[in-house]
């Protein structure tokens with residue numbers, strides 16, 4: 001494209017646009033009828049329409065590329081007649097639609113149209129960039145929120161399930177890949193992967209769920225209550241679907257993802273998800289950085305010696321990069337606009353293992369341009385070279401300095417098996433927006449080339465292919481056909497747009513000034529490119545005779561230049577207009593995917609939260625009466641236990657008391673089964689009777705204890721029954737053995753109160769009196785009692801002392817002889833008794849005394865038990881024997897009953913506490929689930945809304961002329 005043609009275009013367009021038909025007339029072009037150009041109507045009071053002004057303002061104020069658009073590089077190109085001029089954005093129709101008269105050259109308007117198209121596209125690009133940037137910010141905020149939520153309410157992760165597990169019925173499919181059932185997120189318009197090209201795992205089917213499953217078997221409520229909640233719960237089949245961005249990489253041994261999801265505890269899943277979210281946030285931030293970056297990188301690669309360096313030089317119109325017939329480029333050379341280096345042309349050779357930083361000279365060595373060859377050919381010190389050059393061409397033609405975006409060209413080393421991997425890695429870098437592949441027309445695609453394109457086409461979708469050294473081909477049509485066939489195979493998408501993306505050129509036919517010339521002039525000018533006065537470039541390519549005399553040769557050269565210029569324009573379009581694809585499309589695609597994942601996650605978790613709320617609400621509803629009942633039972637059972645214990649103890653007490661009292665009172669009348677051995681052994685008899693009585697009392701006590709045992713067994717049973725009734729299986733019965741009760745020596749007390757046998761015990765004086773009165777009258781009776789009373793008391797008072805001694809000595813003989821001795825003594829002391837007497841019975845004759853004594857002795861078997869019983873009873877009463885024992889028994893019963901009672905009380909308390917904790921826990925879960933439901937409900941809406949906004953960002957056919965460019 002010559003400068004002249006551009007200038008003329010500019011004047012016609014500017015004129016036409018600013019003043020409409022009147023201007024056209026003012027130009028005084030008689031050959032153009034007044035209506036050959038459309039009539040422009042200016043809306044508004046000024047000469048510039050409001051919309052045009054707005055458009056201009058938007059372009060000028062745009063922050064993303066403002067520097068390059070409105071900066072010096074634009075204004076400094078005044079030589080192009082204001083190629084970038086506010087007038088261009090004035091209200092006027094798109095020039096491409098301008099009607100052109102037959103035969104009229106429309107070169108100028110074509111130029112104008114191209115520039116306008118470029119700027120409008122720039123505007124649209126910026127709008128898209130800003131919109132995507134905002135969406136990235138919102139997505140990041142959303143993900144951060146999700147991360148916070150996930151920390152407090154571990155998100156549930158939808159899972160896929162293997163085909164051999166029971167699944168919902170699938171429609172029959174004839175491919176082995178993934179079989180979808182249905183998706184609630186279909187409205188999200190997630191890009192559908194065609195079969196076999198899907199990167200998603202095969203042999204996976206939609207999951208079944210453990211949530212919401214209808215169990216065919218009835219389940220008891222307690223079983224349901226105690227059934228462990230499987231974690232993590234899977235999602236219903238309708239919404240379970242695979243993720244693209246937030247997919248958890250769960251590969252561990254032979255376990256499938258589903259098995260792993262099942263086996264992992266839900267907090268582990270949540271933390272894995274958290275990691276994924278962080279990763280995604282980082283990626284989104286890097287995408288935002290990338291779309292805000294105004295630079296664009298073009299990687300030129302291809303087979304060895306295909307002419308890559310020659311091609312780059314042709315683009316620059318300067319011999320910057322070394323060309324050689326031998327493979328020579330050994331490092332990556334990035335050619336940048338010198339304006340990025342303070343306008344200085346030089347080479348920065350970047351040290352190995354260093355990250356290039358233009359402001360840090362320790363990372364590189366500086367060389368003049370002409371020494372580039374030395375660095376490029378065989379070196380082991382540098383990995384890449386940054387080549388700063390001034391672009392000598394206008395902004396409409398230049399790639400480096402095009403007024404819109406800063407483009408750098410990277411000349412890569414030729415591909416071979418060694419460099420293939422390095423270059424492939426290089427090409428994969430995110431900042432590489434465009435890959436230009438140079439192939440030699442003579443050699444077609446080598447194996448390395450095919451492998452590279454195959455991979456790069458997956459990465460970048462479109463490859464710009466330059467078929468170089470076309471001048472060396474004789475049958476060019478056949479060559480074209482064959483190469484296009486190969487392109488179709490290697491990158492079908494590139495093939496589809498081959499008119500724009502595949503170019504057959506001869507780079508060496510393009511005139512280029514030497515690198516050292518400083519780039520001050522344009523080689524496309526007649527004088528600059530070579531020594532031909534007719535503008536034919538002075539190339540070294542075949543078929544160029546360089547004399548300018550061969551018209552056919554000239555025609556061919558022009559054709560080659562034209563082809564190259566076509567390539568350049570296509571490349572510019574590809575870089576400038578299609579950079580949306582390379583810069584914004586990845587952001588858009590990633591956003592759509594991540595928002596789709598968030599949406600899926602939100603839908604799934606909203607439902608999980610809802611079912612969680614339902615579940616715990618029901619649980620709470622069921623729990624409330626159980627809790628109330630438990631509280632009531634605790635109080636009631638406690639009272640019941642107290643009652644049982646009280647009743648049992650009081651029964652035992654009263655029974656023991658009455659039994660003992662009765663026995664003690666009646667022990668004298670009992671058949672003690674002690675034979676009376678006669679007068680001589682009266683004392684022994686007394687001892688035996690006493691022991692027999694004590695045994696009787698002990699036997700009664702033993703019976704009472706047995707009764708108490710039985711009562712205790714009854715009490716324990718009723719407590720256990722209460723426990724089982726209220727606590728069910730939770731109640732643990734205690735092992736109770738009644739035989740260990742009362743195992744203390746029970747009659748110790750009785751032994752302690754061992755009653756001493758006294759002489760008086762043998763003679764029942766009141767009884768005697770009573771019986772003698774009946775027989776011999778009162779005076780007689782008194783005589784006997786008097787004899788037995790006072791005389792014997794005086795005469796045989798020694799006897800008690802003897803008994804006491806005998807007890808101590810244990811001399812049976814002594815005791816045996818006491819009573820006979822006593823009686824005889826009574827007789828011998830008769831006289832003194834009589835004589836001393838002043839009592840009414842002083843006159844009592846001797847025979848009466850003998851009779852009375854004999855009577856008293858005969859009464860021993862009858863009177864002794866009574867006397868002893870009375871005495872025993874009095875002694876036992878003195879030590880409170882009956883109460884003591886009744887109390888002992890009832891206390892022991894109480895003690896024993898308290899053990900199961902306390903056990904039951906603890907059980908009941910525990911049950912209430914357990915229910916309280918469960919209630920609190922369930923209430924807490926309900927609260928959290930409600931928050932989660934609300935949050936995920938909002939997230940469903942929000943993610944769909946942001947996704948909708950992203951979807952509306954149209955990166956394809958935006959801006960006039962762009963679609964046209966590709967359809968042309």
Ligand SMILES: Nc1nc2c(ncn2[C@@H]2O[C@H](COP(=O)(O)OP(=O)(O)OP(=O)(O)O)[C@@H](O)[C@H]2O)c(=O)[nH]1
Pocket residue numbers: 303304305306307308309310311322323324325326327328329412413414415468469470471472505506507508509541542
């Ligand atoms: N006939 C013809 N020769 C060309 C053309 N382009 C480049 N050459 C020649 O091919 C040879 C190799 O060119 P280079 O540009 O060095 O090739 P390269 O691909 O950069 O080489 P390496 O980077 O070393 O692999 C040089 O001698 C060029 O003059 C062309 O279009 N036609």
